[in-house]
Structure formats: C-alpha cells, structure tokens
Amino acid sequence: MDDLGLFLVAVPGLEAPLEAEARALGLSGVRRVPGGIEADGGLAEAARVNIHSRCAVRVLLRVAEFRAMHLAQLDKRSRKVPWATWLVPGVPVRVEAVCRRSKIYVTKAAVQRVSGGLEAAGIPVAKDAPISVKVRIDDDLCTISVDTTGEALHRRGHKEFVGKAPMRETMAAGFLHEMGFDGSQAVVDPMCGSGTFVLEAADMALGLVPGRSRSFVFEQMAGGGTLRGEFFGQDETEGRAHEGVRFFGFDRNDGAIRGAVANAARAGVEGVVAFERQAISDLEPPEGGTPGIVIVNPPYGGRIGERKLLFGLYGALGATLAERFKGWHVGIVTSDGGLAKATGLALEPFGPVDHSGTKINLWKGHL
Incomplete structure (x- = not known):
C-alpha cells in the first residue's frame, strides 16, 4: 500500500x-x-x-x-x-x-x-x-x-523558561511571516516575557534548524531511525555568521528577563539578541539601524490583566511607538479590538487565529 x-x-x-x-x-x-x-x-x-x-x-x-x-x-x-x-x-x-x-x-x-x-x-x-x-x-x-511528531512542534527543546500566557513558537513564526520578516530586519518586543518573538526571529535569521534540540516519533517508526541525520543538511547547532545584536526584548519583570537570557543561551543565539528590564516609556529604537519590526503580545484581559486598566497600557505603547519608531512596521497581538484601537495607531487586523481557545488577531500597521 x-x-x-x-x-x-x-x-x-x-x-x-x-x-x-x-x-x-x-x-x-x-x-x-x-x-x-x-x-x-x-x-x-x-x-x-x-x-x-x-x-x-x-x-x-x-x-x-x-x-x-x-x-x-x-x-x-x-x-x-x-x-x-x-x-x-x-x-x-x-x-x-x-x-x-x-x-x-x-x-x-x-x-x-x-x-x-x-x-x-x-x-x-x-x-x-x-x-x-x-x-x-x-x-x-x-x-x-x-x-510522526510526538510532542507538538512548538516545543523546540531549548526554551525551558516559560512566562505567563506565552506565545507559542509556531504561532510566533507565523506572525513574523505575516509581518514580512525575512531575517534581515531588526525586531523589537517591548513586552517580551520569555522572549519567544525575539528568539524565533534570531533563529530564523541565523538559519538554525528549529528541530535541532529535540527528538521526534518518526525516529521510532519503521525506517525512521536514520532520517534525522539525512535532513539536517548542516550541523545541528551551526548557523549563519553572527552580524551583531539585531533582536531586542524588554520587560518590566526581572524574572522574565533572566529566563529569556537563559533561553537564548540554550538556543545558541545569545550573540544576536539582547534582553533588558525596561518600562514601555523608556523604549527607544536600536542605535544605528534602519527601521525594522516591533511585534508584541501584550496582556489583553483574557488570562492576564484587568481590561479596564489595560487601555492606559495600550495608549502608552501606541504613543511611544508613534513618537519614536517612525518608519517601523508594528504588529500587536490581542483578542480585543478595542484595546488595539486604544493605541491610536492605524492598524488592520490579520486573523482570527486560535490561541488555546481564544480568538486573537495580529493588528498590523506601518508607522
């Protein structure tokens, strides 16, 4: 057959x-x-x-x-x-x-x-x-x-620290694709949590094999034992040459930043990423670079955050981006169109996308 x-x-x-x-x-x-x-x-x-x-x-x-x-x-x-x-x-x-x-x-x-x-x-x-x-x-x-997979593919194997209501790697990769990311742009996440967007962007830019740190069920199937080695095409951890830090994550939580740094080290991308504790009001574009992509998965009152209190957060985010990130592309992930509009930015929704039972959209725009 x-x-x-x-x-x-x-x-x-x-x-x-x-x-x-x-x-x-x-x-x-x-x-x-x-x-x-x-x-x-x-x-x-x-x-x-x-x-x-x-x-x-x-x-x-x-x-x-x-x-x-x-x-x-x-x-x-x-x-x-x-x-x-x-x-x-x-x-x-x-x-x-x-x-x-x-x-x-x-x-x-x-x-x-x-x-x-x-x-x-x-x-x-x-x-x-x-x-x-x-x-x-x-x-x-x-x-x-x-x-043929086993544990779902968003579990890459090198991200051990996970924050609250995390963005899955498979979803982050899809959203980066929709933002037009091709590996050449800088990426900034002002509320990075465990660093999923930043780490996935770095992985893509360096050409690293996403399945390098895990095993798969096909290896236990008939004729599957030798297939892992056949389809790497490069060393499991070898990627393109580092070109300096181009992927930046910020968060107000010290624990999240420490966890994201540890995740980057396990993924082998620490040479091109930077994570820092910082409030949205202090957010600035990276020095010396051309406009890139700001992408963020802020609280939207579903699992984290009181909705009434989030309008100020979204408003502050929108004001900071409008003032300091001219020429950048922006993507905001949220289930709440009202919160997206509270940014004051001209954004169009892509979606809906199912995020563990919650319908969310990627609100995209060009500043």
Whole structure:
C-alpha cells in the first residue's frame, strides 16, 4: 500500500504561512485546507517537515482511507492495513478516534476495532504510548494516520523558561511571516516575557534548524531511525555568521528577563539578541539601524490583566511607538479590538487565529 500523503496541522488561522513554508521545503502537491496543509509524500518527507518546519503543529502520515458503514467493516479493513510498513512490531502505539456525521459514532468502539487490527499485526496498543494512530471517521469515510511528531512542534527543546500566557513558537513564526520578516530586519518586543518573538526571529535569521534540540516519533517508526541525520543538511547547532545584536526584548519583570537570557543561551543565539528590564516609556529604537519590526503580545484581559486598566497600557505603547519608531512596521497581538484601537495607531487586523481557545488577531500597521 502506498502512503496516502501528509497532513501538516496548522495553528487555526495560520494556514497561509504554513503553506508558504511547505512550498519552500520542496513538498509537492501542496494544498491548503481548513486546519492545515495536505501534501504528497511519505515518512522521509514527514521527517523533513518535522525537523525544518517553524509553523507546523505536527505532521500526520496518512496510511489508510476507506468507507466504513458499520463496526464489522471497520474491523475487517483495519486488519488489512499493512501496519508493519510504518510501525515496528513490538513497539506500542496508542489509538485515538474522532467520529462525526457517521453511522459509526461511538469513539470507544472505533478505537477497539482499529486496535484489534494493530494487535493482529504484532503492534501492541497502550494508552500511554508515544506513537499515536489517529482515526477520523467523517461522513462514513475513515481516514487513518500516524502522528510522526510526538510532542507538538512548538516545543523546540531549548526554551525551558516559560512566562505567563506565552506565545507559542509556531504561532510566533507565523506572525513574523505575516509581518514580512525575512531575517534581515531588526525586531523589537517591548513586552517580551520569555522572549519567544525575539528568539524565533534570531533563529530564523541565523538559519538554525528549529528541530535541532529535540527528538521526534518518526525516529521510532519503521525506517525512521536514520532520517534525522539525512535532513539536517548542516550541523545541528551551526548557523549563519553572527552580524551583531539585531533582536531586542524588554520587560518590566526581572524574572522574565533572566529566563529569556537563559533561553537564548540554550538556543545558541545569545550573540544576536539582547534582553533588558525596561518600562514601555523608556523604549527607544536600536542605535544605528534602519527601521525594522516591533511585534508584541501584550496582556489583553483574557488570562492576564484587568481590561479596564489595560487601555492606559495600550495608549502608552501606541504613543511611544508613534513618537519614536517612525518608519517601523508594528504588529500587536490581542483578542480585543478595542484595546488595539486604544493605541491610536492605524492598524488592520490579520486573523482570527486560535490561541488555546481564544480568538486573537495580529493588528498590523506601518508607522
């Protein structure tokens, strides 16, 4: 049985930058669909995306697709899937199922039938196994995929300190793409927290492999043990030559700054980033540089901050940027359009984007 292709799971609302990235990675048959990107390819292509993608949440390898009108049919077809093509006998997997608008509607029963097919092929099933087989039955069409990623791809492996309500790396990369970041511009984050925007920008500018500090489930799959080395194409920690500090993060919290500095050291980008404790009122553009990008994820009253008190914060941010950052591009992430307007800046929303259940927008403008 041939592989049925890949599904690259996107942050909902950030399918466009993931599509651009998939094309840049050389995938064929790239198609944007709600929730992600479909593409041609097998385990080798899945490994390449896992290692090099900044925007994907995870990479699913589709291994079977068939109509299933009842449980006996699902059981029979599951036993015909050549599981050993992708999975190693004796290495356990877990099975997860979703049923929608289908005659098979009990997910537990669907899990049992597919588990039976796996066990018949010598693949044990365990609830806590790192490898996940995902079953989706939608309008009686059953699609079976193997998750080749494991822990979600925003967990790069080198960012150990995480602040309150953090911006995920996959989301930060997508927003930087939407801001037109190509690695050449300076980036300033006035409320950097654990430094995600700054670190991701530095990583991109230096050409570092995003998956260099972690492992992936595909390494435990059949034929996947050698793929990691094939798709780095450079030393895991080697990037482009440093060109001085161009990425700046500021925060009023001492602990956040210390954590961001430690994250930068683990990521190997400390030569091009600077983190300092500083209030918004003291924010100034970097000396001697051309206008770049200011991007910030301020509190917006969802998980952090009282909304009524945030209007002054947004107003102060907008006034400082308008006065001191002429010619810069600005992006403000918030779920609250009223707060974005409180900056007094001419901003247009990009989104919405799903941030852990909260709909947010990237409010973009040119000062």
